[in-house]
Amino acid sequence: MSGNGRIFTQLHYARAGVVTDPMRAVASAEHLDPELIRRELAAGRLIIPANVNHPELRPTGIGLAVACKINANIGNSAVTSDVEEELKKLQVCVRYGADTAMDLSTGGNIHGIREAILRASPLPIGTVPIYEAVQRVRRIEDLTEEILFQVIEEQAAQGVDYMTIHAGVLREYLPLVQHRVTGIVSRGGSLMAQWMMAHDKENPLTTGFDRLCEIFKRHDVTFSLGDGLRPGCLADASDAAQFAELKTLGELTLRAWDQEVQVMIEGPGHIPMDQLEMNVKKQQDLCHGAPFYTLGPLITDVAPGYDHITSAIGAAMVGWYGASLLCYVTPKEHLGLPNPEDVRQGIIAYKIAAHAADVARHRPGARDRDDELSRARFSFDWKRQFELSLDPDRAREYHDEALPNDAYKSAAFCSMCGPKFCSMHISQIIGVNSAQEAVKAP
C-alpha cells in the first residue's frame, strides 16, 4: 500500500482506478466483481476499514453493494473484566460471525487490551479514542487537545481500523438537548459536551478535523463519525439535536473525502418503527451515500434485559431500508457489562437481523442458506440442520434436551409434536415433494 514512502488510502487507490488486494479480497468474499467494489469505494458508498498497521486483518467491505454487516462491542469497564476475558469475547466474535468489533474499554490497561485484541483479530477493530484520552487525566476538564490527538495518533499507529469521532457535537447544538428526557446518552458525546462547557470552547475534534484527516490518511484509518447526540429513548427520537448533528456529519464527510479518508456515519439509538425508514433516507441524503452504521435501533424502551431483541427488530428493518453495518446490543445493555455469553446472544440476534435484511433486499444468493436448511429440516437431516444454523451448538443443545439419544438424529419427529403429529412427516407420507428436488424460483 505504500509508494515512495507514502501511504495511500483505499479511497485514494479506488479513485485512481487501482484495484487493490483488499478490494479483491472483498470482491471474492462477496462474489462480486472487483471493479464494482472499486467503483463503490471511489464513490464513498463502500468502505474497507484496513489500517496498514493491522496485518492480521481479513479485509471486510461495508456498504450497500455488499452484504449487511454486524459489529460487536467488547472491552472492559472500571467495574469488571480484563485482557483474558476480552480475548475470550473476541473469540466469540470470530466464532459466531461478527464482521467487525470495537474495543470500547474504559477501565484499566486500555492500551494493553487493545494491543492484545488487535494482534489476535482478523476482524477490523474500531475504538472510541476519547475513552483512553479521558483515562489519562484526572478529570475531563484536564484533557488537552494535545493529549487527545496524541492518543489518536498512537491508536492509529497501533493498527486501529476505524475510530468513532464525535466531531458533530457542536457547542451550538447543546441547547437542543436541554429538554430531552435522557439528555446525551453517547459516552463520547457527553464527554465532549462536558469539555466544551468547562473550557467555553468549540469541540476540538471539529476544529481539529483537518489534523484528524492527516493522521487517518497516513495509516488509512476510517472515520466512524459518531452520533454523540443520538436519542436515548423514544421520546427523544428524531429531534432537532439528532438531525442538526447529522447534517454536520454530512459536511464532515465531504471534508474527509477531500482528504481521501474513508467514512461511515453512526446512527441511533432509540427510534420507533414508524420513524426508521425516514431516518435511513435522511442519513443517506444528508451524508451523500456514506455507509450507515446504526446502533440497533431499539424500537421500545421497556425491555431492559432483552434489548438484544428490541434492537435486533430495529436493526433488521434499517438493514432492509439501507443501513450497511448494524452495531449489536447485548441482553446486558443499560444494566451491565456483557460477558462472553451475552456477546454470543447479541451476535446471533444481529446475524439474524443482517441476514433477514439481505433476504429482504433480494441480494443474489442471500436465501440459499435458508433454503438449504429448510430442505434439511424437511428431510429430517438433523445434523445438517444444526450445521446450517447460525448457532449450531445451541440448536443441538435444545433438540437434545428431550431427545439426547443419537438415534433421534434421523427421527422423523422431535419432542415438540411427537411422532404422530409431525406435519412434515405427514407431508412426506401423503407425497408432498421430497426435499431432494430443487427449490423453485421465488
Added chain:
Amino acid sequence: MSGNGRIFTQLHYARAGVVTDPMRAVASAEHLDPELIRRELAAGRLIIPANVNHPELRPTGIGLAVACKINANIGNSAVTSDVEEELKKLQVCVRYGADTAMDLSTGGNIHGIREAILRASPLPIGTVPIYEAVQRVRRIEDLTEEILFQVIEEQAAQGVDYMTIHAGVLREYLPLVQHRVTGIVSRGGSLMAQWMMAHDKENPLTTGFDRLCEIFKRHDVTFSLGDGLRPGCLADASDAAQFAELKTLGELTLRAWDQEVQVMIEGPGHIPMDQLEMNVKKQQDLCHGAPFYTLGPLITDVAPGYDHITSAIGAAMVGWYGASLLCYVTPKEHLGLPNPEDVRQGIIAYKIAAHAADVARHRPGARDRDDELSRARFSFDWKRQFELSLDPDRAREYHDEALPNDAYKSAAFCSMCGPKFCSMHISQIIGVNSAQEAVKAP
C-alpha cells in the same frame, strides 16, 4: 348472556346494539368508549373470545381498535410434559402478560390437561380440536366426522374460547403444495390433508361448516380459521396454496358472521420482511377486516434455537401493519417442546413486538411506559426501572450480576460504563434537564 334458554354471542348483542359486560370490561381495560367496542365487534373487526362456559375468564378484546395482543402456546406432546408442568406454563403466561393461551396438547390426558388449564385461566383459551380427535383413533384414516364433531362439541361445552379450524384446506388446493420445499407445516392442515386423501372426500370441517357454526353459536366459541397451508420456509412464502386458502377463509368468515359467530384469521408462518405488509393487506382485504392472528412470521429460516427472535421481528412489523394477535414462538421452535423458561422467553419477545407495534401505530398512551422507564433510567432510580420493565426479575438479575450490593440501586452508573463514563450522569452534571420535568410532546 342467555335469554329464554338461548345463548347469544357477543356478535349478536353487538349487532343488536347491546353493550354487554364483556364489552364494558374490554372498554375499561383499553381506556376506550364501550360504544366503540360494540361498533367494532358488530363490524367483525374486533372479537371478544368468551365462551359462556368459561366463567374464570377476564374478557380480552382482539382487533385493530384495541392494543395489539399476544398468544402463548402451551400443551404437552407424546414425548414430554404433564398437567403440573402445563399449569406451570400457564402461570408463566399470566405472570408475564400473555393475553391469550392455546392448549396444544397432543400427548396423553388431553382432556384432563385442558380442564385444569381452563379452570385456572383468566386468559381466553384456544385449542386445535383435531389433535384430540386424532388421539381418539389409532390412525388418522380411522377418524370419522362424528368423532371429530363430538370432540368439538365437548370442548365447546368445557369452555374453550376459540378453536383453530382448518376449514380452508380444500382438496383442490393440495396439488398446490406438491412442489413446496417444506410441504404442509401446519399439524392440523397436514392431518386434514391426510384424511382427505385416505377417504377421497372433501374436508369435513368445510362440508360441516354450518354444523360448526351451530355449535360455536350455542357456546359463543370464536373461530380461529386456521392457515393449514401456511408456508413453512421462505421459499414457500406467499405462494398459490397460501393465498388460495386465505381466499376461502374470507368466504367462510362471511358464513360465520351470518350465523353471528365471531371470527379471526390465522396467518403465516415464514415470510421475508419485504412481503409482510402485502400479506397483512391481503388478509384484511380478502377477510373483510376480520382480526389477523399471525404466527410470527419468521423472517429467516437459519436460526433454530433463536426463532423467538426471528419471529418477533416479523411479529412487530405485522403488528404495526395491522395484525391484531401475535402468536408467540419460543426458542425451542423446530427443535423441541418448550419448557416454562422457554415460555417466558417467547412471551417477553412478543410483549416487545406488540408494544412496539402499538407505539408505531401511535395508539394513545402507548409510549407512556417507555417515557416513564426512560425517566427512571435517567434519574438512576434502578428499582423503578426494574418495576417498569417487561421482565423485572431478569432486569434486576442482570444488573446485580456485577453490582449486587443494594447501595448500587441508587448509584449514578452501572457496570457497563463504570462511574466515570456514564453519559447520563455527565448529562446531569452539565445541566441537561432532569427527568422530573414533563416529557415533551413527540
